[in-house]
Amino acid sequence: MSATYLVVDDSRLHHQMYDLIFSRPALAGSRVLHAYDGRDGYAQFAAHPDLAMVFLDLNMPVMTGLEFLDLRRRDARHLHIPVVLVTTESSADDESRGMAAGAWAYLRKPFHPAQLESLAARASQASEPVRTA
């Protein structure tokens, strides 16, 4: 069964990187939805209750990653979808805020495709998300 992933990031380059990662053998056949700001991301997130995982950038125009998580937390219908924060080494404050706001894990840039693959595999094995709210 192919899984659907949502990527929310304002960088086109990052979307292309995700496309490359999702075309590698480990995740081949996955469907990837793209959003370029938090608000569009949240609209797609809410419309796809079958998402396997969301990869969420923090600094985005219109709506930030933390605001995205805030919205998600208020609407209990979507808490089962694990959200992975994509961060950098200098945003440790945001990481803990994001984790406290219900993110499932965070992935620090630069990351290797294998790290993302292992996160995706771990999420699909868990019968329920490790953390919800």
Next chain:
Amino acid sequence: MTAPDHPFAALLADYVAECLPLAEDVLERSLALERAWAGGEEAADLYGPLQGLLHTIKGNSAMMGLRPAQELAHALEDLAESLATGPARRRDGVEVLVRGTGLLADLVRSAAIGDSPDSAHYLEELRRFLDQTVDLPAEPARVERRGGDRREDADRMVTTVRVESHRLDALLEALGETMIAQAGLRDAVKRVTRGRRGTPEESGLDQAVLALGRTLQQLEQDLMETRLLPIATVFGRFTRLVRDLARGEGKEVRLEAAGGDTRLDKTVIDRMGEPLVHLVTNAIIHGIEPPEQRVELGKPAEAVITLRAAQRGDRVVLTVSDDGRGLDPAKLLHKARALGHAPASGTPALEEIYGFAFLPGLSTAERVSSLSGRGVGLDVVGLSIRSLGGQVSVTSEPGRGTTFTLRLPLTVAVLRSLLVEVDKERYAVPLADIAETLRMGPDVLRQAITQGTLIWRDQVIPVIDASHVLGLEVPWGVPACPEAPTKGRRYCVVLKAATHHRGLLVDSLLGHQEVVVKALDPTLGRPETIAATTILGDGRVACILDAAGIADGAIEARGCG
């Protein structure tokens, strides 16, 4: 140049397409800053976006495996920050900035072609510039060392070597593994030589293991001293935060810092930044009154937040004070009662009431500000400080201000702890959090289990079974029922929090041990009662209990019934 087998090598042209306009924007903004600063303007609106752009370029370059661009963008972020907060060297610094941003644009542009300009020389120059900017004491602080005499000659001609911090981390990691192996060796020698006490083989082995232990301790101390950094590196972040935040809140706040040359382990420095940000943010948003109100109250319109650091023995004491409205004890007590953290009758001591501020859901902040890190209360600050092996407390004078006191260990890598056993599992309890350990007679134990209390040094303290805290099955079925058996439990560890004590029932005490702290995987979240893990000498993993969290009542005792 990205290696051909790099996973994203195919995206080089896309990298240039996205990052080159950003790099050119950075260059233009640096030129604008140069003009503005030459004309004596502050131009604060220019460097915020500049930092953001550099940050994006750094992240993208890192993902592409383009190290020179990544390092240059990172160094330029540091430079821009340093110039923004320290106007004194702007005239020289902005020239360095403009040259660097030009070089960055060249690096990005050439990424797809491969003929990259050299950035190593520039980086070296930039780092030299930054080093001179940091206000350090001219003489390196003398640290008392064991057996100091032999170092006198070396001290007379101090030479400095620059070491990347990840190498120090790797050394510490390796030392930790070695200490674990030594503990394993010690245990194995004990087993092998059992029954052969006093033989030459036994004493030879024994002495060799002891000597190894002593050398490792010396090595640990020397490495720890190498890792100490001045706390000024953290304080530096706050000048701008305070200014921006105060402006946004319509308040007038001045930041004063003292003791910036106090030194702490790099890990502590890295991890205390966030709790400090919360405390300072809270002070500005909730503690300090608007200027007009302050004038009415007879205070100066401009409020003062003071950060102060000093070393006391093997701890560093850090205080964050403001001269704002102070905490309201009546309100705190009311909320603590509403949440069931305080008994409905009787008035606890004032310091105990202030201690309630660190319980979950108790921070009195009612208004959510865009900058206050929404929903993050003082309980999270308490948790972060405790996960570093530190303690935090607060005192306040209504109308006069609030002072938070953080006591931090100089180092976090090695923890002196008491090993205890609960239902055949081993746990480490930090020694700093233990007031006393007690062996319990059957009657005392029965009372502890049925009443949940213990009389200790003429006071009644609450007692909790380790199984509640750790989510294990309760050995006597329904807790706190009189006829339940008391399987296994024989000892009580009295834990101390800032203002009170709490007993923890365990099966046995296995002795003191220095354990090497391994942080919890962040994907596990933050359990309320486990601070970290460690590996014991026999290779088993043990949890390190968050003793202060348990003493503060992270898990409430359940009654009979």
